[in-house]
Amino acid sequence: MRVNTTFQLLVSAALASALAPGLQLAYSLERPTQGISISADGRKFLSQRYSLTDPPQAVELINGNTTVLYPNVAWNSYNASNSSSDPRKTFVSIDGARIGPDGRYWLVDGGSTGVNGSTKLVGVNLTTDSVDKIYYLSSITGSEGDIDDVRFNAAQTVAYLSDTSGALVVLDLGTGKGVRVLAEDSTAQAWYPMMYNGTLVPGYGQAGSTLSVGLDQIEVSPDGKYLYYQPCNGGLYKVETAYVDATLTNATLAGSLGDYAEPVTLTPSTGGTTIDADGNIYVSDTNLLAIWMVTPEGRATILVQDEALLWTDLMWVTSDKKLWLPASQMRPGGDGLMASGPNYIFTYPIDAGPSPIDHA
Template identity: 45%
Template sequence: MLGPHVLFGLVLAFLVQADITKDHDPRLKTAVILDTPTTGASTTPEGRTFLKLARIDGTTGSQIVEVIGNNYTLVPYPNDAWNSWNGSTDSQADSEVKYVSANAQRIGPDGRLWVIDSGSLAKFPNSSKLISFNVTTNEVDRVYYLGNITTTEGSIDDVRFNGKHAYLTEYTVGSIIVLDLETGYARRVLREHKSTVALMPLSAEGQFMRDSATGLLKYIHADQLEVSPDGKHFYYQPGIGYMWRIETKYLNEALHNDTTADLLPNYVEPFSLTPSTGGTAIDAEGNVYYSDGDRQEIRYIAPNGTTNLLVCDSRLLWVDAMWIDTQQRLWMCASQLNHGDLFMQPNNESNTIKRPIYVYTIEIGHSPSPLDHA
C-alpha cells in the first residue's frame, strides 16, 4: 500500500506534467526543424518543400531554400547565385537577378514557385519584383519588375492568383497591386484606403510592437490576402487585422479602367473582425484560416463570415504565412518574428528567439483551393 507521501508525490508529478502539456495540442506534428526562423512554407504535390528564411536573428545567408531529406538539409533555391545578394557591392543589374529582400514564396496554381522580392527601391529602382521558377528545370520562367508600381515608399508583401490576374499587397503605405500575368501590366489601387491601412500598431503576445531602429510603434498596412475558390472574392487586411473583401471583377476591371479604379472604395465591404495576424490560408471550401499573434491560436472563417477555433497551442508563436497541402494538412511556421531583431526586445537585447525553430502541421480535413496552388 502506498503511503501518503508517495501518493502526494504522484499527484504532484501528475499536476506538474499536466501543467507542462495542457497547452500543447497533440494534433500538432513536426514537419521541419531548423535553426533559422522561417516565415513561410510551401509544398508541391510530389512532396518537395520550400521555405522563406527570415533573417531576423542576426544570421545571414540564403533567403529561399528547399528542404532536402529527413535531416532537414536546406539547399539554396534555385541556386547560390540568386541567394548571393550583397547590398554593399552589388549593382543595379545584380538586383534584377538576385533576391534583394525576399518577402514570401509559394507554389502557384500553375505548379511554379513564385517568389516576392520587396527589393530596396531607394537605391535599386528595379529590385522590386515577382519571380516565377519552373520547379522541374529549376530555372527562371519569368520576372515581373514592379519598381515603377511600388515606388521608393512602397514594399510588396505577398501574392495570390486568379486566372491571368495576380493580386499583391503593399504593406508600407497600404495598397493593392493588380497584375496581368500575360502582359505584365500592373496597377496600384486602394492606396491608403481604410481597408488597406492599419488602424492600430502590430501586436504579439499582448503587447504592441516597436521598431528596433526607431523605437516607434510598428504599423503594418495591407498584408494578408486570399482569393475565394470560385475566384469571386478577394479577401485582405492590414497586419493588425480587420478583414475586408471586394469582388475580383472590380479589381480586374480597374486594371485598365480609370473610372472603376476611382470607384473601388464603393465596392469594398467588411468581412471579419480578425485580430493581429501573422498569416492566412484558404481551403477548397472557402474557409480562411488565420493565426492570432496575441493568443497563439489558429482560427478559420467560413464563407458566411462565422469564425471557429481550430487549435490553441503556446508553441504557435507568430505563425506567419500558412499553407494547405494535398494531404489536407495545414502547415504553420512558428517564426517567433516578434522576438527577432526587427522589434525592440526587453533589456535592449537584439533578439530573444529560442532555437530550434519548428514548422508544424495539423490535419484539417480539407484540400487546398485549386485556384490557390497546385
Template identity: 45%
Template structure:
C-alpha cells in the same frame, strides 16, 4: 474612503494579472500543448512561409532579420536546407545588379500553375528604401529549377513600398504593399501592373500590430504598423480578401478589382468589411472557402467561414507568430511558428527567439482551394 478605494485596488490587481499573463514565460508556460500538433521541420532561422509541391518537395523562405548570412529561399532536402534555385540568386551583395538576384524575398508560394512564385521587396533591410530594379515578382519553373520570368514592379512601387505577398486569379496576380498601403493588380500576360485602393482605409493599419499580448515596435522604437499584408482568393475566384497585419479583413469582388476602367474612388465603393480579425501573421484558404487566420496574441489559428463566422482550430503556446500557412493535398495545415515578434528589430533591440524554430502540421480534414495551388 476605504470603500471607494476597493474597486481601484481590484482594478489594479486585475491589471497586474493581465500584464503578468502577457509577459513571456508567465501564464503562457502553464498552457497545455495540443497533442494534435506534429513537428514537421525544425530550423535555426525563422521561416515566414512554406510550400509543398504535388510531388512532396518542400520550399521555404527564411526571414534573416537578425543579419545572419545565408540563402533566403531554400528547398528542404533530406533534412538539409539547399539554396533555391541556386546559390547565385541567393548571393546578392551590395553593388550587384538588384534585378538579377534576390534582395529580400518576403514571400514564396506554389501557384495554380505549379510554379514557385517569389515576392522580392527589393529593399536590403527593414527600413531601407527599395533599390532601383529591386522590387519584383519571380516565377521559378520547378521542372527545370530555373527562373522562367521576372516581373519588374518598379512602375507600381514607391520608395517606401514593401511588397508583401501574392495570390492569383485567372490571368492576374494580386499583391499587397505593406509599406505604402495599397494593392497591386498585375496582368501576367503583359506584365503591366496597376496600383489600386492606395491609402484606402481597408489597406491602412489603424492600430499597431501585437503579439503575445504586447504591441510591437519597429527598429525606430515606434509602434509597428504593417499595412496591407494578408490576402486570399475565394475558391470560385469571386472574392478577394485582404487586411493589414493588425486585422480587420475586407473583401472586394475580383470583377471590380480586375477592371482597369474603374477609378480608385469608384473601386472603393465596392469594398466590403468581412470579419473582425485579430493581429495576424499569416493566412490560408481551403476548397470550401474557409479562411485560416493566425492569431498572434492568443497563439492560435482561427477559421472564418465564408459567412464570416469564427471558430478556433488550434491554440498552443508553441504557435508564436504563425506566418503564411499552407494546406496540402493530404488535408494538413502547415504552420511555420516564426517568432518574428521576438526578433530584435521588433523587440526593442533584444532577441529572445527560442530555438530551434518549428514548422508544425495539423490535420484539418480540408483540401486546398484548386485555384490557389497544385
C-alpha cells in the same frame, strides 16, 4: 545544410509531447522559416527571412532536415556592400513565397528602399529549376520595399500583390503592366498597432514607437469570385475579383475600388493566412499565439492555440487535409526582429484540402 543535432532531437521530442491536441511537429530547423510551399509531387520549399545576422534565403527541404539554396546559389547571393551584386537578378528581401496554380514557385522580393530593381515578382519553373518569369514592380508602386505577398485570379492571368504601406497591386501577367489601388482607402490602412503575445509590437522608430502595417494578407475564394484582404493588424474585407481585374483597364474603377469592398470579420493582428477548398480562411494570431478559422460566412473561431505558434506566417494546405504552420519565431523587441531558435514547422488536421485555384 544539416540542422538536427542530438540536443535538438531531444528538445523536439519534449516539445512534441507537450503540444496542443492535433498539433504535430514536422520539422525542427536551424534557421527561422517564414513560409512553406509544397508542390503537387511533394517537394518542399521554404522562405527563410527573419534573422538577426543572415540575409533572407529560399531553400528546398530535402532528405529530412537538409536544405539547399533554391533555385540556386546565385539568386541567394545578394550583398548590399558589393557593388557588383545585381538586385535585379538576386533576392534582396524575400517576403511572400508560394507555389501558384500554374505550378511555378513564385517569390515576392519586397526589395529595399533606394535599391533600384529590387522589388519584383519572380517565378521559378519547378521542372527546370530555373527562373523563367520576372516582373519588376517599382514602376507600379513608385517605390521599393513595400510589396509583401501574392495570390492569383482563377484564370491565372492576374496577380494580386499586397503593399504593406496600405494598397493593393493588380498585375497583368501577360503584359507586365499593373495598377496600384486602394491606396487611400480605409480598408487597406492599419488603424491600430499590431499586437504580439499580449503587448503592442515595438516600432522601428524612436523609443516608444509601435508597429502598424497596412494591407498584407490576401486570399482568393475557391470559386475565384472574391479577393479577401486585410491590414496586418486585422479587419478582413472582400471584394469581387471582377471589379479588381477591371481596374487594369478602368481608371474610374481603380480610383473607387474600396466602394465595392465588404467587411467579413474582425480578425486579430496577423502573421499570415491561407485558404482551403471549402473557402475557410486560416488566420494566424500573433497576440494569442493561435490559429483562427474564418468561414465564408464570416464566422471566426480559434482552431488551435499553443505557445509554440510564435508568429506563424505563410501557411499551406495539402491534399491530405493538413494545415502546415511555419512558426517564424519573430519576437519583436529592442533589436526589432527576433530571438534565436529553435525553429519549428507544425501540422494540424483540418476538414478540407487546398483550394483548386490557389496552389498546385
